[in-house]
Amino acid sequence: MTELAHLEGARVMLGYVASFLFAIVMQAVSKFSAMNRHKKDKADEKSKERFNRYTSDTMLAGDRSVGNFVEWQGAFLVLFWTNIVVAGAKEVWLGWVYVGIRFLYPVLAYLGGVKQGGAQPLILLATVPGYYVLLRYMYLIYMAVY
Template sequence: MATSFPSPEELKGTVLGTLLYVGVYAGILIPFQSFSKFYLFAQKKKEAKTKAAKDGESFQKKPGSGSFFLATKYYNSQDMLALCGDRSVGNYLEQSLVFLPLYWLHALFVENGASESLMIASIYSISRGIYPPLFWFAFGTSYTPLIGISTGPGYIITFYLLYQVAAKFAFA
């Protein structure tokens, strides 16, 4: 075990990597998820108006039509865009519970861990940031192994961090 705690300068990469990680979540995935729901709602509303006009009816909002928005917004697996937004955020959150603690433990306790932090977080965050287009293409073409381009690096990094931290304490 190290005799001194890493200095703030040594942890700079770790802090920047954490900010990058959170930035992908807050700046890319959450806005994409929201966009997908509002876009689909607008499209469905437009389709309903077009159908009403085609049938010679006037489009009128009906009582309780707010549930139409709720059905679009909350996990609508019938709409690929909504599903893609939900799974992008869901996958990111699911994996963050494993990644972030290991990331910080590695930075704090493994020799050279802090100096590797920014590179680790960059690879991890960028691979997760490309999840939405890969998910869209993979499930749109039924070629689901393609999603591994996004998730694979994350799993490799997670196992690397786990091994490094466990080795530091188990074999020391």
């Protein structure tokens, strides 16, 4: 592994951690937004129920943003670093693409990409490129070891 690949990998990891922190912030924003909307509805007598995070699309968007990040972090981290170590650090720039979609996912989820009824087509703008990056790294690693 070259020093340059090491450094670029470290830069991507800093961006990756920043995208995780962004997802956490968006989760908090979603929670406070949903709670404030509920308080307003209660004050306007549009609702008499207690706040329930599990029936709020806004809260679900925040929760799924963090959940999706955690679900896929193992695959990304293993494939990214295995590509650097075993496959000759090919296409390390795809790590930045993945970081970008990790920033994009919470925004799209908050804008309606994730709802109680399931994922909406809007969220595919983040998930499809993410899957591509993971599959591409799998291919590069496979080609290097076989």
